[in-house]
Amino acid sequence: MTTTSTLSKAARRPVTRPAEARRRAPRLPFSAWHLLLAPLAVLFALPMLWLLVSSVMSDAQFNRFPPALVPSGIDLGGYRYVLGNGMFPRWLLNSVIVSTVSVASNLVFGALGGYAFARMRFRGSRALLALMLATMAVPFQLTMIPTFLVMKQFGLIDTLGALIVPSLVTPFAVFLLRQFFLSLPRELEEAAWLDGCSRLRVLWSIVLPLARPALATVAVLTFLTTWNDLSWPLIAINHDTQYTLQLGLTTFQGTHHTRWSAVMAGNVITVLPVLLAFLAAQKTFIRSLTSSGIKG
Secondary structure (H helix, E strand, O other): HHHHHHHHHHHHHOOOHHHHHHHHHOOOOOOOOHHHHHHHHHHHHHHHHHHHHHOOOOOOHOOOOOHHHOOOOOOHHHHHHHHOOOOOOHHHHHHHHHHHHHHHHHHHHHHHHHHHHEEEEOOOOOHHHHHHHHHHHHHHHHHHHHHHHHEEEEEHHHHHHHHHHHHHOOOHHHHHHHHHHHHHHHHHHHHHHHOOHHHHHHHHHHHHHHOOOHHHHHHHHEEEEEEEEOOHHHHHOOOHOOHHHHHHHHHHHHHOEHHHHHHHHHHHHHHHHHHHHHOOOOOHHHHHHHHHOOOO
């Protein structure tokens, strides 16, 4: 009798399945990948942290040996020196002008060129696309002298035009937008053509609103390139009134004496717009890279 009741109780117990056991197992409040990515994020953030910390050090702390990793106090002398420089607002304005015009022109010309390569078939289109992509493999050092000679013939040397004209449109912008346009269904455009829309109207009203992630990616990458460029302004600009921020910061470094606190403070001010631009467009940047795969 006892054996029968024991067997009946065991039969009434719910059988725990492996899937239910895994479901009941305690879960981490975050993804397991965070255990790997968090230390890597801290490692990559160390230079930015050191830049911020060193910008509030005094020149005496910089010149001390061994160097101090933690400042004994907050010294804003570097920021006062940078912001008190009469040319700093001018350099900031020049960088804003060059970056803004370059971003706007790359969006306009990149969209036109990318749409033409993605949707229009004309004689030599594939060869022209291959030639354009081949220019991406040419380093800037090889095109630097020809570009300088062309800008000199136009009379743009030592003006902001010398910084803007070479970056009006880049092959990368055309290629990235072309890849994104290829991922869009043609049916939307064909319906607009049946309604009598021209190609430019289709591009403006239908294609570009759908291509906002790709446009944001082009804008961010173009802004990063033009804002941080130093080599070309160093060659094309001679007068300090036409300096950009990156070129102006080099004046804080001398042969015999360098104001490291001012250099670090200026770098913090220069990096802030870049960091804010990337954080603002981070989601659209990732969405564009995941949706614009390589297509034929």
